[in-house]
Amino acid sequence: MAVGQSNIRKDVIAKVTGKTRFTDDFTMPGMLHAKYVRSPIAHGLVKEIDCSAALAIAGVEAVFTYEDVPKTLFPTAGHPYALDPNYQDVADRLLLTDHVRFHGDEVAIVVARDHLSAEIGARAVVVEYEELPVCVTSEAALAKDAPAIHEGGNILKSTTFEKGGSLSDAEKSSDTIIEGTFSTPIVLHCHLENHTAYAYMDDNDHIVIVSSTQIPHICRRIVGQALDMPWSKVRVIKPYIGGGFGNKQDVVLEPMVAFLTSKLGGTPVKIELDREEGLVATRTRHSWSINARAGVTNDGVLNFMDLDVVSNTGAYASHGHSIPMAAGSKSCNLYPRSVTKFSATTHYANIPAAGAMRAYGSPQIFFGIEGLLEDAARAVGVDSVDFRIKNSVQPGDIISKTGNLEHSAAMIECLEKGREIIGWDVKKQQYAQQDGPIRRGLGVASFSYGSGTYPACVEIASCRLVLNQDGSVHMQIGATEIGQGSDTALAQMAAETLGVEYGAINVVSVQDTDVTPFDPGAYASRQTYISAPAVHESAEKLKAKILDHCREMTGDASEELDLINGVIIRLGNQHKVIELGELALDTYYNKDRGGQLSAEASTKTRTNAPSYGCTFVDLEVDIEMCAVTIKEIINVHDAGKIIHPLAAEGQVHGGMAMGIGMTLFEELLIDPESGWIYNGNLLDYKIPTAVDIPELSHAFVETFDPTSPYGNKSLGEPPTISQGPAIRNAILDATGVKINEMPMTPKVLFRYFNDAGLFDSPGKE
Amino acid sequence: MKSMNVKFSINAKSYEMDVDVRKSLMDVLRELGYTSVKQGCGVGECGACTVLVNGTPLDSCLYLAVWAANKEIRTVEGECKDGKLTAVQDAYVEEGAVQCGFCTPGLIMSSTAFLEKNTVEDLSSEEIRKAHAGNLCRCTGYQTIVNAVKTAAKK
Structure with missing residues (x-):
């Protein structure tokens, strides 16, 4: 049995010995290096550009400006192609532009023989701008007289839906209606490996791109679109990748390196963004403001949620309005017996482009939902956990947005387990009467997520298995390993179904769109769920072929056989017939029978199992220091069957740390007047270090979701959703103050605590 | 470009070479094939380029290669010996x-x-x-x- 075991990760020995090669670890003779010329202003038009000084620098081979690039607008979001034009991503990007829309936008690019000469060259390009009015905030971008950042105005899209009944009826039957406004910051992914890509040509009409991407097959298509080439003439190779978290679920450098090599006779050209470029000129997490209302009855029944979102997508659409749409959809899973009204507007602004980031709008929407529901529970005097248990999803509920039957939800069990682990009831009593400057508080928040993008997007996955001469099996999988461990989990599934040891499955981790079977890539926590049917089907097919060959060898066509742990046995007496390695040699080299045994499956999934869970936190607030110290934090997850407990634990911890970072520390700071970015580097944009993160705890409530052959549901993104509201609710528990914005830095807490009069205690002046 | 002749050892292997005085130890190590030494920021914020110089961990992106003269450098490539992990x-x-x-x-x-x-x-x-x-x-x-x-x- 491989599934459910913590087998040694397929890539881990290579990683701890330094043998894994990432994109920047490859080079080619004659490789050139390119550096962007970036806008020092947030909004303007290029009036004049002078490249002569740059071209005179030794080592500089070429400079390209906005005048030299194709005039075809292309989309960058890492979604599968949509046949329905209404679902296609917004095409609003050129390779270089003379209309700069954020501080750091790209007007030209310098290509040189080495990185340093390219950098010196980029600084030597002289650009004259006509400055345009700048919109940074939603208020400025949505003002009637706001300058249009793109043709057609600043509103990208607005939508609204009402599910699960009538809002006005639900309002009438509510005893109390609670309101709140919540806001979330611009957060950066900060994967340790910056965006890097290079390209070369190996034929007059064939471009090869090597890139640190989550979406090789989507890259291929978008490069084809951007350069107006047949998609099959673009080959994208993904080596090991140093994290993505959604920032590499966008096409960023690939069209440019492909363009450059095509202009330079096929010479290899590399772009390696430096950290400062990577932080502002790739993608960010959308900042949101949420106006929220909820109606409850006196006995704690949630009647409705009414959520109104404004999402700032920045200079370019990227994933744009898909983010609030996805979050709106997920907000209907958790409390399906109440009415959900969801409205959202996404708009442009003169700030870095926001795109996909881990959990895709859910950390934002659940900050609003779970903050608001905490206030609702308190308003009617129901315990926070009891309130959630009373209203949470259960198996047999119909999810209002999709109309789907919920099969396996263990949301209630997750809440019960978390309550027990953290010692909720005892601590609640202990923390009941506190009035000193240092107080403890308990908080809880739930979340729900999806296991893919269906029905918004196609969900396609592929797997190819080949029996090697030595009895091992090579596995090519469309799913993209980016560090999350998908190669390992999918190898476990293949081993389980095929009937071989986990060690007998060799995963081809490097992806190559000329070779790897099709799958759009790593996003939406989809891969173990969507790939499971493809792995299952290909493993069953290969097993059938192996057993057929064995029958050919024994000469008994009716024999009932099985493959168990790499040995073929007779079903009746369990006796060994032949080892798989011995059979494999026969398939290849027997002159009269067999052939290379392989099996392939490409499957489309038309289900999308919601996953669930919650965060419990016990923290200390030092009111006078405006400091929050987490004493204990636990995430409890229902992710269906856990395929690899150790890797699952890793996903949970990593997500929790990212959620804590967003809640307490992280924010990209932008001058609201000029659009100037203040902290676009890792010294000033602080992601948590080992000393900033507390001890992290986790637990699973294992279920078996029947829509996956292995019972699993999503786990990649969900762990990062619920820290914000849980911490917010715990600070409320400790101090009585609702901190409805993130990050909850000492500066923010001071403002809230001061407004709440917490510093006005008697005896103080 | 000005260069300097230096000797150092990397994972107990001796090197004598002319080094561009502007280059960081990280650059030189990567050029010599020690690509486990990663650049995450280039300015000492992230630690992905950490190597040991005479037993002390430091950010090799901030450490000039010429400063490593006559010193012992260790990278992760040299830790696993005869296939045995440390x-x-x-x-x-x-x-x-x-x-x-x-x-x-x-x-x-x-x-x-x-x-x-x-x-x-x-x-x-x-x-x-x-x-x-x-x-x-x-x-x-x-x-x-x-x-x-x-x-x-x-x-």
């Missing part, structure tokens, strides 16, 4: 402390230096966290790294 590498595998793996070589060198100086078996989480605060990791939340260092200390 106690630190082994613990990283066992505790699940590796995800994308980009920060891993630098972190393993920090852990290695830390455990060579702290030989007691019973290390506190606080000590371990402080000693690894110069290495950013965005995948793990550091919990399994702390666990791995504790496990390695007992090996």
Whole structure:
């Protein structure tokens, strides 16, 4: 049995010995290096550009400006192609532009023989701008007289839906209606490996791109679109990748390196963004403001949620309005017996482009939902956990947005387990009467997520298995390993179904769109769920072929056989017939029978199992220091069957740390007047270090979701959703103050605590 | 460009070469094929380029290659000998402390230096966290790294 075991990760020995090669670890003779010329202003038009000084620098081979690039607008979001034009991503990007829309936008690019000469060259390009009015905030971008950042105005899209009944009826039957406004910051992914890509040509009409991407097959298509080439003439190779978290679920450098090599006779050209470029000129997490209302009855029944979102997508659409749409959809899973009204507007602004980031709008929407529901529970005097248990999803509920039957939800069990682990009831009593400057508080928040993008997007996955001469099996999988461990989990599934040891499955981790079977890539926590049917089907097919060959060898066509742990046995007496390695040699080299045994499956999934869970936190607030110290934090997850407990634990911890970072520390700071970015580097944009993160705890409530052959549901993104509201609710528990914005830095807490009069205690002046 | 003739050893292998005085130790190590030394920021913020110089962990992106003259450099490529992982590498595998793996070589060198100086078996989480605060990791939340260092200390 491989599934459910913590087998040694397929890539881990290579990683701890330094043998894994990432994109920047490859080079080619004659490789050139390119550096962007970036806008020092947030909004303007290029009036004049002078490249002569740059071209005179030794080592500089070429400079390209906005005048030299194709005039075809292309989309960058890492979604599968949509046949329905209404679902296609917004095409609003050129390779270089003379209309700069954020501080750091790209007007030209310098290509040189080495990185340093390219950098010196980029600084030597002289650009004259006509400055345009700048919109940074939603208020400025949505003002009637706001300058249009793109043709057609600043509103990208607005939508609204009402599910699960009538809002006005639900309002009438509510005893109390609670309101709140919540806001979330611009957060950066900060994967340790910056965006890097290079390209070369190996034929007059064939471009090869090597890139640190989550979406090789989507890259291929978008490069084809951007350069107006047949998609099959673009080959994208993904080596090991140093994290993505959604920032590499966008096409960023690939069209440019492909363009450059095509202009330079096929010479290899590399772009390696430096950290400062990577932080502002790739993608960010959308900042949101949420106006929220909820109606409850006196006995704690949630009647409705009414959520109104404004999402700032920045200079370019990227994933744009898909983010609030996805979050709106997920907000209907958790409390399906109440009415959900969801409205959202996404708009442009003169700030870095926001795109996909881990959990895709859910950390934002659940900050609003779970903050608001905490206030609702308190308003009617129901315990926070009891309130959630009373209203949470259960198996047999119909999810209002999709109309789907919920099969396996263990949301209630997750809440019960978390309550027990953290010692909720005892601590609640202990923390009941506190009035000193240092107080403890308990908080809880739930979340729900999806296991893919269906029905918004196609969900396609592929797997190819080949029996090697030595009895091992090579596995090519469309799913993209980016560090999350998908190669390992999918190898476990293949081993389980095929009937071989986990060690007998060799995963081809490097992806190559000329070779790897099709799958759009790593996003939406989809891969173990969507790939499971493809792995299952290909493993069953290969097993059938192996057993057929064995029958050919024994000469008994009716024999009932099985493959168990790499040995073929007779079903009746369990006796060994032949080892798989011995059979494999026969398939290849027997002159009269067999052939290379392989099996392939490409499957489309038309289900999308919601996953669930919650965060419990016990923290200390030092009111006078405006400091929050987490004493204990636990995430409890229902992710269906856990395929690899150790890797699952890793996903949970990593997500929790990212959620804590967003809640307490992280924010990209932008001058609201000029659009100037203040902290676009890792010294000033602080992601948590080992000393900033507390001890992290986790637990699973294992279920078996029947829509996956292995019972699993999503786990990649969900762990990062619920820290914000849980911490917010715990600070409320400790101090009585609702901190409805993130990050909850000492500066923010001071403002809230001061407004709440917490510093006005008697005896103080 | 001005260069300087220097001698140093990398993973116990001797080198004598002319080094561009502007180059960081990270650049030179990567050019020599020690690509486990990663550039995450180039300015000493992330620790992905951590190597040991005479046993001390440092950001090789901020350390000029010429400063390494006559010194002993260690990178993660040299740690595993005859196919046998070190106690630190082994613990990283066992505790699940590796995800994308980009920060891993630098972190393993920090852990290695830390455990060579702290030989007691019973290390506190606080000590371990402080000693690894110069290495950013965005995948793990550091919990399994702390666990791995504790496990390695007992090996």
